[in-house]
Amino acid sequence: MLDLNFYARDSVTVAEELIGCLLVRRQIDPEKPEIIVMLTETEAYRGAIDPASHAYRGKTARNAIMFGEAGRLYVYFSYGMHSCMNIVTSIPGTAEAVLLRGAVPLKGVDSIRSNRQGIADKDLLNGPGKLTKGLPIGLDMNGYNLLAEHSEWIVLAKERTLPIRRTGRIGISRAQELPWRFVADIPEYRAK
DNA sequence: GCGAGGATTAACT
DNA sequence: GTTAATCCTCGCT
Numbered sequence: 001m002l003d004l005n006f007y008a009r010d011s012v013t014v015a016e017e018l019i020g021c022l023l024v025r026r027q028i029d030p031e032k033p034e035i036i037v038m039l040t041e042t043e044a045y046r047g048a049i050d051p052a053s054h055a056y057r058g059k060t061a062r063n064a065i066m067f068g069e070a071g072r073l074y075v076y077f078s079y080g081m082h083s084c085m086n087i088v089t090s091i092p093g094t095a096e097a098v099l100l101r102g103a104v105p106l107k108g109v110d111s112i113r114s115n116r117q118g119i120a121d122k123d124l125l126n127g128p129g130k131l132t133k134g135l136p137i138g139l140d141m142n143g144y145n146l147l148a149e150h151s152e153w154i155v156l157a158k159e160r161t162l163p164i165r166r167t168g169r170i171g172i173s174r175a176q177e178l179p180w181r182f183v184a185d186i187p188e189y190r191a192k
Numbered sequence: 193g194c195g196a197g198g199a200t201t202a203a204c205t
Numbered sequence: 206g207t208t209a210a211t212c213c214t215c216g217c218t
Contacts, residue, residue, distance in 0.1 A: 043210070045210070052210070053210085054203095054210080057204090060203075060204075061203080062202080062203055062204085063203095076202085076203090076210085077201070077202055077203085077209095078201095078202090078209060078210065078211060079199080079200075079201085079208095079209060079211045079212080080199070080200030080201035080202075080209085080211095081199065081200055081201080081211070081212070082211050082212070084210060084211085086210085099210055101210085127211070127212070128210070128211070129211050129212060130211090130212075133212095139202095169210075170210085171209090171210055171211065172209090172210050173208095173209085173210095
């Protein structure tokens with residue numbers, strides 16, 4: 001299981017190393033089946049030194065979680081429709097985070113399908129909004145501590161080393177040129 | 193397969 | 206009032 005030492009580094013390093021790691025919902029509630037997905041796409045955001053970060057202009061009610069401890073989820077609502085999930089990294093005050101943009105299901109696919117009715121398997125989790133809808137992770141999960149004892153959601157270390165493609169970030173209007181997006185580069189899991 | 197455009201709301205200015 | 210770290214459908218090829 002990834003620990004505080006893993007997350008307490010700069011978000012670019014963490015974003016790259018998260019590719020191939022497993023995001024897991026342990027079966028604590030018998031109503032909710034176990035879910036395991038492997039992360040295939042991430043992006044780093046770097047607080048005050050990153051014009052595209054929600055934290056660039058300082059702390060607000062929305063982004064407050066990013067200014068705290070690493071290993072927490074920062075979940076925000078976007079385009080009036082989607083929520084997106086980040087993992088806070090680095091040390092408190094720097095407001096760095098990694099946006100989780102895509103994954104592939106390894107276990108609990110039926111549960112994910114039921115959250116994504118009518119969607120082809122290959123498109124279940126290949127986008128930040130799709131990922132949060134499929135798992136599901138909502139705004140109510142903002143601030144969730146992945147490192148807490150008996151946490152329902154945890155992240156496990158890399159199960160498999162994947163070839164990684166490094167690119168500029170997408171879907172943003174500022175600082176697109178910064179090469180802080182990481183995508184698992186294998187045909188069977190390629191996310192666009 | 194591809195590109196254009198609409199959907200819909202929280203947070204910020 | 207405006208913007209936004211997006212997704213999906215539709216129309217055309």
